[in-house]
Amino acid sequence: MSEVLVVVEATREFGVKKVTLEMLTLARQLGTPSAVVLGGPGAAEALSVKLGEYGAAKIYAAEGEEIDGYLVAPKAGVLADLVRRVQPAAVLLAGSQEGKEIAARLAVKLDNGILTDVVALDADGTATQVAFAGSTIVKSKVTRGLPLVTLRPNSVNPEPAAAEPAVEQLAVAVADTDKLAKVVQRVAEQKGSRPELTEASVVVSGGRGVGNADNFKLVEELADLLGGAVGASRAAVDSGFYPHQFQVGQTGKTVSPQLYVALGISGAIQHRAGMQTSKTIVAVNKDAEAPIFELSDFGVVGDLFKVVPQAAEEIRKRK
Amino acid sequence: MNIVVLVKQVPDSGADRNLRTDDNTVDRGSANNVINEMDEYAIEEALKIKEAHGGEVTILTMGPDRATESIRKALSMGPDKAVHVVDDALHGSCAVTTSKVLAAALGTLGADLVICGAESTDGRVQVMPHMIAERLGVAALTGARKLTVDGGTLTIERQTEEGYEVVTASTPAVVSVWDTINEPRYPSFKGIMAAKKKPVQTLSLGDLGVAPAEVGFEGATSAVVEHSKRPPRSGGAKVTDEGEGGVKLVEFLATEKFV
Numbered sequence: 001m002s003e004v005l006v007v008v009e010a011t012r013e014f015g016v017k018k019v020t021l022e023m024l025t026l027a028r029q030l031g032t033p034s035a036v037v038l039g040g041p042g043a044a045e046a047l048s049v050k051l052g053e054y055g056a057a058k059i060y061a062a063e064g065e066e067i068d069g070y071l072v073a074p075k076a077g078v079l080a081d082l083v084r085r086v087q088p089a090a091v092l093l094a095g096s097q098e099g100k101e102i103a104a105r106l107a108v109k110l111d112n113g114i115l116t117d118v119v120a121l122d123a124d125g126t127a128t129q130v131a132f133a134g135s136t137i138v139k140s141k142v143t144r145g146l147p148l149v150t151l152r153p154n155s156v157n158p159e160p161a162a163a164e165p166a167v168e169q170l171a172v173a174v175a176d177t178d179k180l181a182k183v184v185q186r187v188a189e190q191k192g193s194r195p196e197l198t199e200a201s202v203v204v205s206g207g208r209g210v211g212n213a214d215n216f217k218l219v220e221e222l223a224d225l226l227g228g229a230v231g232a233s234r235a236a237v238d239s240g241f242y243p244h245q246f247q248v249g250q251t252g253k254t255v256s257p258q259l260y261v262a263l264g265i266s267g268a269i270q271h272r273a274g275m276q277t278s279k280t281i282v283a284v285n286k287d288a289e290a291p292i293f294e295l296s297d298f299g300v301v302g303d304l305f306k307v308v309p310q311a312a313e314e315i316r317k318r319k
Numbered sequence: 320m321n322i323v324v325l326v327k328q329v330p331d332s333g334a335d336r337n338l339r340t341d342d343n344t345v346d347r348g349s350a351n352n353v354i355n356e357m358d359e360y361a362i363e364e365a366l367k368i369k370e371a372h373g374g375e376v377t378i379l380t381m382g383p384d385r386a387t388e389s390i391r392k393a394l395s396m397g398p399d400k401a402v403h404v405v406d407d408a409l410h411g412s413c414a415v416t417t418s419k420v421l422a423a424a425l426g427t428l429g430a431d432l433v434i435c436g437a438e439s440t441d442g443r444v445q446v447m448p449h450m451i452a453e454r455l456g457v458a459a460l461t462g463a464r465k466l467t468v469d470g471g472t473l474t475i476e477r478q479t480e481e482g483y484e485v486v487t488a489s490t491p492a493v494v495s496v497w498d499t500i501n502e503p504r505y506p507s508f509k510g511i512m513a514a515k516k517k518p519v520q521t522l523s524l525g526d527l528g529v530a531p532a533e534v535g536f537e538g539a540t541s542a543v544v545e546h547s548k549r550p551p552r553s554g555g556a557k558v559t560d561e562g563e564g565g566v567k568l569v570e571f572l573a574t575e576k577f578v
Contacts, residue, residue, distance in 0.1 A: 011481055071459065071486050072449065096480070097445065097462055104446030107415050108453040113540030114414060116444045126544060132336040132441070137549050144540040180458035181488045184474075189482035196480055202577065226577060244464075244499045245478050250332055250440060251356065251498050259577050269333050276552065280575055282568065288559070295552035298571040302560025310565025315578055318569070 002031040002089035006056070007038065007079065007102065008047060009094040011196075012188075016050040018199045021158035023092040023151050024054040028161060030123055031089045034058040035165065036082065038075040038102075040068035044167055055161035062170040066179070072098060073178035076105030078170060083110060083146075090125070090147040096198070099150050112145030117254075119155040121147065133250065133273030153198040154256040195229050197246060202228030202259045203278070205248055207271070208235040209264020209285065209304060216242050218308050219263055225315045231255065231275075233265045249274035263304050267292025284308065320374035320468070320490070322365045323428050324398065325421065325435035325447070327355045328382050328389040332440040342536070343543035344411055345441055347383065354389045357436025359396070360496050363503040365434050366397045368468055375399050377428060381409065381420055387519070394514035395506035401519045402428065408524055411536035414442070418450035420534060423527040425455060431490040432473070437462050437497050448495040458488030464499040 004027040009017045020035075027033035035056040037044040044061035051059055062078040079102065083091060091106070093099035095117055107114040120128040125147040129138045142148060197203065204223035206216055216230070223230045232242035234249050248255055250273035260278035265271060267283070267290055275281070276295055283296040284304045293299040300307050330336045330350030337346040365376045378393045378401035380386050390401045404424050412420070425433060438445040452459035460466075463475035464483070474487045475494060506514070524531055532538060558567050572578045 013481065071461070071484075073453075073459070076449075076453075100445045101449045101459075101461060104414075104449035105453045107446070107540070108418065108450050111415070111540070114444075114446065115541055116442075116446065130549070131338070131546075133332070135336070135549055135551075136338060136546055138338070138546045139544045140541055141544055142541045177456050180492070181460055181486050183484050183486050185485035186479075187482045187485070226572075244497075245480075254443075259572070259575070273332065280577075281552070282571065284564070284568070288557070293557055294554045296557070297555040297575075298568065299554065299557040300560055300564040300568050301557060302564040307560050307564040307568065310563075311568045312565075314566050314569040315572075318573065318578055 003086055004031040004033050005036050005083065005088045005091045006033050007036045007091070007093045007099065008051065009096060009099060010039070010047055016047050017094065017196070018158060019094045019096070019151060019153040021054045022153070022156040023094065024051070024056055025159050026121060026151065026156045027092055028055050030121065032057045034060060036060045036079065038062050038067055038078060040065065048165060048167060052163050052165045053160050054158060055163050056165045057163050059165045059167045060170055061167055062172050064172045066174040067172060069183055070179050071181035071183060072101045073105060073181065074174040076102050076109065077175060077178045078172060079106055080109040082170060088146065090121070090149070093150045095150040095152040103148060103150050107148060110145055112148050113142035114148045115140055115142060116150045117152045118149040119152050121149055130277055133269065134276040152254070152256065194223065197229045197231055197253050198255055200229035200255070201257050202226045203231045203248070203255050203257045204228050204261040204263065205231035205233060205265060206236055206242065206263045207233035207265030208239065210236060210241055213241045218305070221312055222261065222308055225312055226259070226261070228259070233271045262292050262296070263308060265292055266290045267295065320368060320372050320431045321429060322368060322374060322432045322434060323377045323379050323425060323430040324358070324361050324365045325433065326358045326362070326378050326380045326389060326393045327439050328352050328380065328386040329355045329439050329441040332356070336441070338543065338546045342411065343546060347385070352385060352389065354392055355436055355439045357438060357440070357496070357498060359503040360498050360500055361434040361436050362393055362396050362398060363501045364466060364496055366504070367501065368432070372468060377402060379421065379424055379428070380404070381417065381424070390519055391514050392506070394517045395511040396504060397510060400517055403519055403521045404527070405521055406524045408531035408535045411539055412534045413539040413541050414444055414446050414450065415540045416534045416538045418447060418454060420524070420527065420529055421447070422451050422454035423529055424522060425451065427522070427527070433493040435493070435495050437495045448493045452493040458492040460486050460488055460492055461495040463494055463496045466494055466496065466500065
């Protein structure tokens, strides 16, 4: 079976991200997955057990301050060398900001096509993409080079398949031209125990109807009861109710969870662009004509300050 | 500082958008075409830097003839001039080949700083700044929510999933910005009138030394095989809260096994 490279995405706090497990699962349908860890010293060690559980037959590790201390270019350089050497059947990266950026540089280095926001990939290299705010399904192919794709999180159901990967350390020689953008500081912001927005199975979002920043506690409470992440509409973010990194929509994050709960969100196209591929959508809004109800599997027309606390109470009762 | 802002004309994301049935490219003919929203933040940032440090702001667009409308709109915000790369052979170009053309055009402009939006609302591919930086061999500071310029040193803050990073580089560099970075100005009447007289230089592939076979459908590194409209979601049950709305909501969640 031919080798498929999966570029690992992980966080310092939680380790291997779910999208990485999705990529390993997808890679197994195309060939034999090899995980590629590009990170600081010792990065692969901490991740190898999890990567093995999801079928990584091999782990390539490129570690060092030089990999981690600059914006993506060193990672792309190492990856390009690896691709030239092992000639994989495909290269998969996460559909995150960094995944897309590494893929962008790799595409130019190898003069290779690139497909982003992929939700499925066939063995013949045909990728399925969702375009125009979820309204259009596109099938596309790389026509020069190998399939180089970034996978949109929550596209594949991660399935374990135990393997015992050997770790191969890659030589790290970072060119000066890849050391132009230096990361001088990384600041961790308080996040609590909630799942990451694009990876969460459940997302509970608040909009203008939430009224103020303090009231977002209601949104957070429901999210915590459902084990979900908190999102916000652009109107809520622009009004200062909730920080921008939680914005769902055309100019924010695109989410595709199993369950999306929209509270006090009218459902403007700007917002729909970021959430309408969610599997199940429920909404609470006081305006019966709000467009959000057109895409909701279940809607409650009513005052969210009455409906949400009652729902929270009911969930607690059932637990 | 010599600043170039990349501006893309895109179909209005607030309206219905389609791919063409004949050649699978974005249907621009029947769309209401506008400046990519994120690019307005790039223009604003460039103007602020010019106001603080002096220099010149140039708009660079690759696109068909009708992109002229967006170029004039961009100029009405205050940039000094524009360069429009226009050539029939460009139709059907992929991201990789587009970056080749833009890099070639930037090569003729000698920019200290290239600013662009972090992504376009049509493709949302997010790859262009790094592709261009890779080709030009300059730094890419991408996804900025804040940019500071101190002589030839640029520093950005970029949001990450765990918090934010502070990243620094020397000019020349490519910087991409999100809509958190500033509040774009509205063109004034004076600005709109002045924009009509600002120089817009057009460049063809020949001017850039790029062969037609390297771009368009022929040079593309990827291709759309087929496309279809996703069936629109249809609204399901809708109940009006008469004191039991929260309970009914949880009952629905329970039948779907979320509770």
